[in-house]
Amino acid sequence: MAGVGSACLLVGLLTAAYAAGASLYGARSSSRAAVVSGRRAIYCLAALLIGATAILQSAFLRSDFSYKLVADGSSTDTPTFYKVTAMWATQDGSLLLWALLMSIFSSAVLFLTRRSLRDIAPYATAVLAVVAGFFLMLMVGWENPFTTLANPPVEGAGLNPLLRHPAMMIHPPMLYTGYVGFSIPFAFAIGALITRHTGADWIRATRRFALVAWMFLGTGIMLGALWSYAELGWGGYWAWDPVENASLMPWLTGTAFIHSIMVQEKRGMLKVWNVSLVIATFVLALLGTFLVRSGILDSIHAFGASTIGTQFLTFIGIVIVGSTALVISRLDSLRSKARLDSLLSREAFFLANNLVLVGLCVVIFWGTFFPLISEALNGQEASVGPPWFNRLATPLALVLVALAAIGPAVPWRRASRVGALRVFKLPLAVLALTLATLLALTNSAERPAALLMFCLVALVLAVVVQELVRGTLARRTITGDPLPRALAQLVARNRRRYGGYLVHAGIAVLFLGVAASSAFQEQRDVRVSPGDTFEAGGYRITYERATASLGGDRAGTGAPISFGAVLTARRGDERYTLHPSRNFYPSRDASNGAIGRFFEGEATSEVDVRWGLRRDLWAAVRPDIGALEPAIREADAKFSKSADDVQAIVIAAIVDRYRTNSPPANFRVIDSPLVSWIWIGGAIVLLGALIAIWPSPETRLRRVTSIYAARLGKELSRA
Amino acid sequence: MDPQRKRKLRLFVALSAAVLLAGALIYTSFSASTQASTPSDLLASAEPGRSYELTGKVVNDSVDKDGERLTFRIRDREGSASVPVAYEGVVPDPFREGREVIVSGELKGRTFVAERDSLITKCPSKFTKDEQST
Numbered sequence: 001m002a003g004v005g006s007a008c009l010l011v012g013l014l015t016a017a018y019a020a021g022a023s024l025y026g027a028r029s030s031s032r033a034a035v036v037s038g039r040r041a042i043y044c045l046a047a048l049l050i051g052a053t054a055i056l057q058s059a060f061l062r063s064d065f066s067y068k069l070v071a072d073g074s075s076t077d078t079p080t081f082y083k084v085t086a087m088w089a090t091q092d093g094s095l096l097l098w099a100l101l102m103s104i105f106s107s108a109v110l111f112l113t114r115r116s117l118r119d120i121a122p123y124a125t126a127v128l129a130v131v132a133g134f135f136l137m138l139m140v141g142w143e144n145p146f147t148t149l150a151n152p153p154v155e156g157a158g159l160n161p162l163l164r165h166p167a168m169m170i171h172p173p174m175l176y177t178g179y180v181g182f183s184i185p186f187a188f189a190i191g192a193l194i195t196r197h198t199g200a201d202w203i204r205a206t207r208r209f210a211l212v213a214w215m216f217l218g219t220g221i222m223l224g225a226l227w228s229y230a231e232l233g234w235g236g237y238w239a240w241d242p243v244e245n246a247s248l249m250p251w252l253t254g255t256a257f258i259h260s261i262m263v264q265e266k267r268g269m270l271k272v273w274n275v276s277l278v279i280a281t282f283v284l285a286l287l288g289t290f291l292v293r294s295g296i297l298d299s300i301h302a303f304g305a306s307t308i309g310t311q312f313l314t315f316i317g318i319v320i321v322g323s324t325a326l327v328i329s330r331l332d333s334l335r336s337k338a339r340l341d342s343l344l345s346r347e348a349f350f351l352a353n354n355l356v357l358v359g360l361c362v363v364i365f366w367g368t369f370f371p372l373i374s375e376a377l378n379g380q381e382a383s384v385g386p387p388w389f390n391r392l393a394t395p396l397a398l399v400l401v402a403l404a405a406i407g408p409a410v411p412w413r414r415a416s417r418v419g420a421l422r423v424f425k426l427p428l429a430v431l432a433l434t435l436a437t438l439l440a441l442t443n444s445a446e447r448p449a450a451l452l453m454f455c456l457v458a459l460v461l462a463v464v465v466q467e468l469v470r471g472t473l474a475r476r477t478i479t480g481d482p483l484p485r486a487l488a489q490l491v492a493r494n495r496r497r498y499g500g501y502l503v504h505a506g507i508a509v510l511f512l513g514v515a516a517s518s519a520f521q522e523q524r525d526v527r528v529s530p531g532d533t534f535e536a537g538g539y540r541i542t543y544e545r546a547t548a549s550l551g552g553d554r555a556g557t558g559a560p561i562s563f564g565a566v567l568t569a570r571r572g573d574e575r576y577t578l579h580p581s582r583n584f585y586p587s588r589d590a591s592n593g594a595i596g597r598f599f600e601g602e603a604t605s606e607v608d609v610r611w612g613l614r615r616d617l618w619a620a621v622r623p624d625i626g627a628l629e630p631a632i633r634e635a636d637a638k639f640s641k642s643a644d645d646v647q648a649i650v651i652a653a654i655v656d657r658y659r660t661n662s663p664p665a666n667f668r669v670i671d672s673p674l675v676s677w678i679w680i681g682g683a684i685v686l687l688g689a690l691i692a693i694w695p696s697p698e699t700r701l702r703r704v705t706s707i708y709a710a711r712l713g714k715e716l717s718r719a
Numbered sequence: 720m721d722p723q724r725k726r727k728l729r730l731f732v733a734l735s736a737a738v739l740l741a742g743a744l745i746y747t748s749f750s751a752s753t754q755a756s757t758p759s760d761l762l763a764s765a766e767p768g769r770s771y772e773l774t775g776k777v778v779n780d781s782v783d784k785d786g787e788r789l790t791f792r793i794r795d796r797e798g799s800a801s802v803p804v805a806y807e808g809v810v811p812d813p814f815r816e817g818r819e820v821i822v823s824g825e826l827k828g829r830t831f832v833a834e835r836d837s838l839i840t841k842c843p844s845k846f847t848k849d850e851q852s853t
Binding site: 161162232233234359362363366367370371374380381382383384385387388391392525527602603604605622624626666668 | 740743744747748749751752753754755772784786787807808809810811812813823836
């Protein structure tokens with residue numbers, strides 16, 4: 001079957017080449033048949049890649065270790081959920097996932113636009129085919145996921161234990177969907193540039209795809225942060241690691257893009273800016289994929305040196321040079337139809353928001369690539385750490401949240417001072433009230449940046465609520481509906497607008513969590529014995545006893561050995577029990593000894609968190625298994641040749657010794673206020689984005705009418 | 720003010736703001752950066768009181784744990800020059816002897832005293848295979 005898989009990829013590559021060729025020929029010679037054939041080739045490509053993925057997945061499920069990918073990334077004792085998701089834990093597998101998502105997305109957009117954009121779509125098809133072809137070429141030429149082993153091992157290596165967390169398994173497909181999604185507006189922008197049809201048509205056709213991509217990318221970033229918080233044993237959610245930054249950068253430019261296209265739709269301005277943004281977003285998405293896989297920057301995620309770095313860089317270079325040249329050659333047709341009338345207008349605030357987002361992206365880019373920049377400039381490889389990123393990103397984030405409050409309430413073109421005052425009177429009062437309350441009741445004045453953020457969050461929420469209330473009341477006056485119905489109708493009929501407001505509210509809530517948890521969290525690292533009590537944040541914590549289990553760890557990751565602790569935390573009347581633990585996975589290195597290898601392999605923290613709306617109590621343990629070493633060494637000497645079941649009994653005895661004779665263990669305990677609001681805010685953003693994306697009945701009706709109108713117009717012009 | 724001049728003024732303000740920001744970016748990044756260094760570089764030319772980002776491989780059989788304090792030696796990727804490191808804080812899960820690590824800190828006497836929580840361990844690409852070959 002591996003042969004069939006490889007063949008799918010090779011045929012897929014040829015299909016992509018054909019799709020590109022046929023579409024270009026069709027566009028040049030106005031041959032409708034060639035264009036249709038090119039589009040159908042993309043559907044074929046999707047079918048081929050679905051087939052290839054199905055073959056690979058079935059190999060994972062069957063634990064067929066003759067596939068190199070399966071032998072390296074799975075094993076018979078890997079839980080089924082992680083068998084299914086192990087595909088994208090490897091480089092070859094993630095390339096296949098990229099190509100698969102790419103072909104599915106392309107098919108969807110080409111199917112939806114099959115009757116519109118007849119001039120732009122063929123070129124967009126060609127661009128999409130070339131991008132998909134590039135990934136197929138990488139797989140066919142260098143990283144074939146269907147590589148087979150001549151001597152398949154009896155047992156596979158298993159999935160990297162660090163990746164065994166549900167969030168981590170959903171995170172890569174989400175990110176990739178986001179990355180891939182942005183190739184759609186990119187392809188249509190290129191098509192629009194080539195044909196010089198630079199109006200808002202390509203934006204209207206792909207806007208929803210940009211939003212979908214933005215939503216998936218954002219969700220992927222959130223899941224990555226959640227994984228970092230709940231799985232990695234350090235207790236943070238964001239470390240300004242190159243790979244994290246790589247996913248944030250296209251999201252920032254993508255956010256700028258979905259704002260600025262509104263200015264082009266409404267006012268015909270910012271055309272050069274929009275095509276530049278979508279090109280930048282796509283390039284940053286490619287760069288993100290490249291960074292994760294190339295290992296050119298030091299990162300926790302850098303998976304060692306890769307074989308496809310050069311190819312990736314070449315492709316990115318071609319994309320940058322090609323699209324920049326195209327934009328420059330089309331500058332004459334990208335002139336704005338209108339000019340900025342007033343600085344007190346929605347387009348001016350959108351422009352400001354764009355500048356801040358792009359500025360933030362530039363800062364992150366500079367910091368991420370600083371090791372390379374500094375080596376090029378003065379020959380010394382140097383890097384900047386999280387404090388640098390925090391110092392520069394904090395003021396920009398504050399401005400951004402302020403703009404998120406002001407933007408929605410300012411009208412297009414020009415706002416009068418009196419009007420602005422009327423709109424912002426109430427929200428500003430809310431801001432002042434928040435400030436006074438916080439100063440009077442909390443110690444937040446110690447952290448001015450956090451205090452300012454809290455006030456701005458209040459401002460955003462106040463503006464959003466005010467807009468909703470005003471709209472609902474107006475609707476009730478017009479239609480006479482009861483309030484809840486008026487509100488539902490208001491949102492349903494202006495999904496894009498009110499979905500957007502909800503996204504703003506969600507972002508504000510998210511920043512509330514970020515500001516509170518980064519400014520006011522308390523962390524304590526201790527080494528204590530069972531029975532000892534220590535203080536962490538506002539809690540008194542007792543290390544009650546050690547736990548040790550053989551098989552069946554709490555998180556269900558398939559770890560054979562798990563050592564942990566039972567902690568009780570008290571704060572006033574509250575009383576919680578926490579069960580942090582650490583899973584040990586056997587090493588496959590025989591030199592560690594037949595028994596020792598069960599303790600010397602990979603180990604991962606299984607953090608326990610007491611989630612709460614007001615505060616989280618987070619605990620991780622690092623058991624000191626040094627005390628077991630003499631016993632392990634003795635067992636290795638005596639039982640290395642014994643039967644498996646005897647060895648199992650010996651291991652059970654050693655594990656039990658940890659429970660009965662517990663040595664001191666190291667703990668990290670974090671008392672983090674309001675950190676849950678980050679995830680709640682993220683969920684609100686997701687909901688808002690879904691509302692904005694969902695087509696409303698009216699737009700569907702409008703689309704149908706406009707298609708008929710266009711046909712009628714064509715008939716009339718022929719007559 | 721006539722619109723033409725107003726636009727020029729706006730452009731000027733925007734451009735100078737951009738230049739100022741770019742300057743701040745460059746200045747702060749160079750002043751806040753820590754230099755990457757290998758054990759042999761560090762032994763040859765470390766300035767006291769300056770912080771470095773030490774990269775290399777953990778020497779086999781050098782890891783020792785004394786309460787919260789972890790000590791180990793880092794050697795050059797290719798070569799044998801090595802520096803003793805004293806570290807406190809979170810030890811990343813993939814930390815092992817023979818793996819590539821990055822740690823920030825400064826040289827005090829002959830020991831590299833690391834900043835708290837600054838240890839990063841690189842994920843070996845196909846981690847189990849790597850172990851088999853050692």
